[in-house]
Amino acid sequence: MRQGRDVSSTAAVFLRGRMAILVLFAWACSVGTVMAATQTLATGWRFRLLPGSAAVQAHPEAAAWRTARVPGSVQTDLLAAGAIGGPFDRDNEARLRWIGLADWQYQLPLTVDEATLRRDHVDLVFDGLDTFADVSLNGRELLAADNMFRRWRVPVKDVLHAGGNTLLVTLHSPITRLQPWLLRQPHALPGEFDSAFGDEPKGRQTSNYVRKANYQYGWDWGPRYVTEGIWQPVHLESWDDLRLADFHIAQQHVDADVAQLLAQFDIRADHAGKARLQLTWSAPNGIPHSTTLEKSLEAGDNHLDLPVRIEHPQRWWPAGYGAPNLYHFHADVVVDGKIVASSERDTGLRSVELRRQRDRWGRSFAFVVNGVPIFAKGANLIPFDSFPERVTEARMQQILQSARDANMNMLRVWGGGYYQSDAFYAMADRLGLMIWQDFMFGGAVPPYDDAFRENTRIEATEQVMRLRDHPSIVLWCGNNEVQTGWESWPDRKAFAQAIGPAERARVERGMRTLFGETLRGVVQRYAPDVPYWASSPSTDFDGPANVPDDGDMHVWDVWAGSAPIEDYLKTTPRFQPEYGLQSLPALATIQTFAAPADLSPDSPVMRAHQKFDGGNGNQRLLLYIRKYYGEPKDFASFIYLSQVMQAEGIELAADHLRSARPQSMGSLYWQLNDVWPGASWSSIDYFGRWKALQFHARRFYAPLRVAPIRRDGRTEVFLVSDRTTPLDAQLRTRVMDMDGRLLHEHVDTVHVPVLASSRAAELTDAALLQGTDPQRSFAVFELVGQGRLLSRHLLYFEPALRLQLPDPGLHAELVDSGHGIVLKVRAERLAREVWIDFGTLDAQVSDNAFDLLPGEHVELQVTGTAGIASLRDALHVRSLFGATMRESAPTTPETARP
Numbered sequence: 001m002r003q004g005r006d007v008s009s010t011a012a013v014f015l016r017g018r019m020a021i022l023v024l025f026a027w028a029c030s031v032g033t034v035m036a037a038t039q040t041l042a043t044g045w046r047f048r049l050l051p052g053s054a055a056v057q058a059h060p061e062a063a064a065w066r067t068a069r070v071p072g073s074v075q076t077d078l079l080a081a082g083a084i085g086g087p088f089d090r091d092n093e094a095r096l097r098w099i100g101l102a103d104w105q106y107q108l109p110l111t112v113d114e115a116t117l118r119r120d121h122v123d124l125v126f127d128g129l130d131t132f133a134d135v136s137l138n139g140r141e142l143l144a145a146d147n148m149f150r151r152w153r154v155p156v157k158d159v160l161h162a163g164g165n166t167l168l169v170t171l172h173s174p175i176t177r178l179q180p181w182l183l184r185q186p187h188a189l190p191g192e193f194d195s196a197f198g199d200e201p202k203g204r205q206t207s208n209y210v211r212k213a214n215y216q217y218g219w220d221w222g223p224r225y226v227t228e229g230i231w232q233p234v235h236l237e238s239w240d241d242l243r244l245a246d247f248h249i250a251q252q253h254v255d256a257d258v259a260q261l262l263a264q265f266d267i268r269a270d271h272a273g274k275a276r277l278q279l280t281w282s283a284p285n286g287i288p289h290s291t292t293l294e295k296s297l298e299a300g301d302n303h304l305d306l307p308v309r310i311e312h313p314q315r316w317w318p319a320g321y322g323a324p325n326l327y328h329f330h331a332d333v334v335v336d337g338k339i340v341a342s343s344e345r346d347t348g349l350r351s352v353e354l355r356r357q358r359d360r361w362g363r364s365f366a367f368v369v370n371g372v373p374i375f376a377k378g379a380n381l382i383p384f385d386s387f388p389e390r391v392t393e394a395r396m397q398q399i400l401q402s403a404r405d406a407n408m409n410m411l412r413v414w415g416g417g418y419y420q421s422d423a424f425y426a427m428a429d430r431l432g433l434m435i436w437q438d439f440m441f442g443g444a445v446p447p448y449d450d451a452f453r454e455n456t457r458i459e460a461t462e463q464v465m466r467l468r469d470h471p472s473i474v475l476w477c478g479n480n481e482v483q484t485g486w487e488s489w490p491d492r493k494a495f496a497q498a499i500g501p502a503e504r505a506r507v508e509r510g511m512r513t514l515f516g517e518t519l520r521g522v523v524q525r526y527a528p529d530v531p532y533w534a535s536s537p538s539t540d541f542d543g544p545a546n547v548p549d550d551g552d553m554h555v556w557d558v559w560a561g562s563a564p565i566e567d568y569l570k571t572t573p574r575f576q577p578e579y580g581l582q583s584l585p586a587l588a589t590i591q592t593f594a595a596p597a598d599l600s601p602d603s604p605v606m607r608a609h610q611k612f613d614g615g616n617g618n619q620r621l622l623l624y625i626r627k628y629y630g631e632p633k634d635f636a637s638f639i640y641l642s643q644v645m646q647a648e649g650i651e652l653a654a655d656h657l658r659s660a661r662p663q664s665m666g667s668l669y670w671q672l673n674d675v676w677p678g679a680s681w682s683s684i685d686y687f688g689r690w691k692a693l694q695f696h697a698r699r700f701y702a703p704l705r706v707a708p709i710r711r712d713g714r715t716e717v718f719l720v721s722d723r724t725t726p727l728d729a730q731l732r733t734r735v736m737d738m739d740g741r742l743l744h745e746h747v748d749t750v751h752v753p754v755l756a757s758s759r760a761a762e763l764t765d766a767a768l769l770q771g772t773d774p775q776r777s778f779a780v781f782e783l784v785g786q787g788r789l790l791s792r793h794l795l796y797f798e799p800a801l802r803l804q805l806p807d808p809g810l811h812a813e814l815v816d817s818g819h820g821i822v823l824k825v826r827a828e829r830l831a832r833e834v835w836i837d838f839g840t841l842d843a844q845v846s847d848n849a850f851d852l853l854p855g856e857h858v859e860l861q862v863t864g865t866a867g868i869a870s871l872r873d874a875l876h877v878r879s880l881f882g883a884t885m886r887e888s889a890p891t892t893p894e895t896a897r898p
Helices: 054-058 074-080 097-101 114-118 174-184 393-405 422-431 450-467 482-488 490-526 565-570 604-608 617-628 635-659 692-700 765-769 868-874
Strands: 037-040 046-049 104-112 121-126 132-137 140-146 152-155 163-172 217-219 222-224 234-239 242-254 258-269 273-282 288-297 300-311 327-335 338-347 352-355 366-369 372-374 376-381 410-413 434-438 473-477 666-669 704-711 714-721 727-737 742-752 756-764 777-785 788-796 810-816 821-827 831-837 843-845 850-852 857-864 876-878
Touching: 054 097, 074 097, 097 174, 121 132, 140 152, 163 174, 242 300, 242 327, 242 338, 258 273, 258 327, 273 300, 288 300, 338 422, 352 473, 366 473, 376 393, 376 434, 393 422, 410 666, 422 434, 422 450, 450 490, 482 490, 565 635, 565 704, 617 635, 635 666, 635 692, 635 704, 635 714, 635 831, 692 704, 704 777, 704 788, 714 727, 714 742, 714 765, 714 777, 727 756, 727 765, 742 756, 742 777, 756 765, 810 831, 810 868, 810 876, 821 831, 821 850, 850 857
Parallel strands: 376 410, 376 666, 410 434, 434 473
Antiparallel strands: 037 234, 046 104, 104 163, 121 152, 121 234, 132 140, 132 163, 217 222, 242 258, 258 300, 273 288, 273 327, 327 338, 352 366, 366 372, 704 714, 714 756, 727 742, 727 777, 777 788, 810 821, 821 857, 831 850, 831 876, 843 857
16 A cells, blocks of 8 residues: 655654664663664665666666665666766766666665564655655555655554565656656646757656756756665654654744744654653753643644743854854653653754845845844855765865855755755854755746645655754745746747647746745745745746846856856846856866866867856857957866956956945855866865865955956945944055056055945046056055955956966975975066966865965965875966966966975
8 A cells, every 4th residue: 555755754753864884773771761763774775677677678787686875876876886987987977878767676675673563653764765766565565756855654564574574666767757748748848958868859858747856867067867766864763652753943033132932842642641841952151941841642643832931042143243053952752751752953043034125226135134134145055966875974064164164154055956964954054154945946847737736845844844943044945047937038938939828827827836825835834934935036926037126136148148247247136146157177176087188178078077058168168268368378277267267257246246235135156066077167176176266255255355346447446344343444555567566555544334335435547557557557455454454356457368467487385384384475576366286186275366466475374185295296386377378488387396
């Protein structure tokens, strides 16, 4: 018999991490305690192609049972078995697509003891199945899963027997399963990216119709690996009489004086009776508190509230505004003097508002935390890997810490991937990183049938309940680009015309119902303290999407439309959660998938790892590089210039947005990270290496920023502050030539107000240059205060292509300071975009992608495992001089050694 998902069980059985071995927890046998037991099913799994399927004839070597890993996927299991080559190697993607078109089986010999079967209840719980999965136990069919993002719970006590049992999971290719049906339909809803490999007809994408991570079907920054597998942990849960299905700290009201909370218990009881709810908590300062409440339980589902009042709470703050304080709560359910269920969680106390007010620019879009308007600084986060099971907590921590180190305070978890793990959000909580959380819709038009909507509602309920205690989540957003795509993308407009008015009305009503009512209702019911937004970009169904004066706006004329980078200055959205420029990763990263013969922009392998415009994206990169910098001298220079162009372009956009505060209140560039090694919009590549953009972001997202914005021969100088206290400082303006001669200097006393952008000066090119050559001169704007340099920004009067950059005379020396390795770098003349590289060595520098003034030197910390001798051999230091064909510099990057 088939069983549906037990929705009320949402958060109770989530484990605090993935187990690598089979573990049987005892009854937690302290005196007077009778607890549920969990048996994690992680080892002993095997997998094979589904017998009798078409793929067996083509791939007979995959028909025999092989060892499997759970959590995992077929692709990574085949890789571990040595049956396939590396999915990211060269152009292997095309050769491995058959895996996602086949059907597979996973089997586990399951041993269960008599003690487990004596419990009143034994449930089999799958935290995640990817995606169409038929599950049977001892030959009896249990469930048919159809949603990657849901958990599935099935009572199995009557199916199990003591000793050996057999658990079988049959996984069906979502493409193979849905394609015959879709081909019979009069039309297919518009999707995202057509397959480059012909395994789906163009315009007939199955991904719209299944609740599975969209990016795995291929995106313009990642490969097409349609995974199948048991991608989350599996366990048996056994219990008697009573189960604590959910425990939640609801925040009814939080301010500086008081936090009014409700500790909420969802309890499933077999019998009516009395229970005592015990709650203990400790504040961030370690002081403990407790309270209890006697309650009557009914047989069935019980929702119980325990009021909690905390005076003068230590509130959770976003990064840069205060400490990300967390409280620890522990709950016990006591029956007849025995603890029968327990749960605990950490949460931060804070208020969140999405402020939408009419003003002289239209209608605002601003996050307000604890009453403080926050300018959101950050980036979009895509999945960490094409194969989620390969993502470690260390890798997540490195990416999130990098975001925090770059002065970011918000990340947008984009809707074409998957909901992240509990560990991810706990890291964001501790780092003070606000999370804009999309529901998992990446841009395709969704079906409008009731069954699809109900499946999504259950998914959303489970995910919101699982994640609602994380203070980092400050927004739930219905989707990415569904509304704006429907309204403005040519393929959608043509589709809307083709299907006629009646069907068009059904599609539009379905989108509005799903995103405007269903998902909104889930958030309002289960996480009412967090705002909901129907779509990004949008006006929350209060008018057209993607407009500058209301709601949020994605800006893609630059790059996607090939517009000049200066066009970023033409639009000032109220909040800009997407904009971006591509670049290549470091040569060391490229060498992990490419051979020496592949190292040219349009080689087949480089095209295979460039997903924009069907592999033509490197020509778009060259368009921008040639326009602003010139022709790259060689492939290494192409890599370097792509990163410089990306960094300087995004810096211009981010400075513009921050300078326009409060008209604009958010800058989230696309994108922070990568799912594989290749060309993309990321600022951190697949292996965690910072690109030039990440180093620039640390400067343009700094709490204090001097931002000169030059338009049409005039420069406005803005002083941008995210500080909550004012500052009196000096603004020093210098104009120099590239050899270091000071042409003139001016110092002004300035007042920097709190949480604001203030215009400190407006200067013409003529006033700055005073007759000097704009191709050999530059301006230096510096904010100086508290006895130190607070912010510096160099302004150039011509694109780099037309500047007469001199040989900077770079010198570099590595020394052991006794407290670590230090790299000393000095420039005799202006050095623009200095880049330090140690090849494939494990070595990181404390700063990179910076300008050095004539005669200036810096000392940088070098960290990593490489020794100083190896570092000296590998060290390369370069700048813009010598990177293009026009300079008469050597054809290799400058190499500096002591």
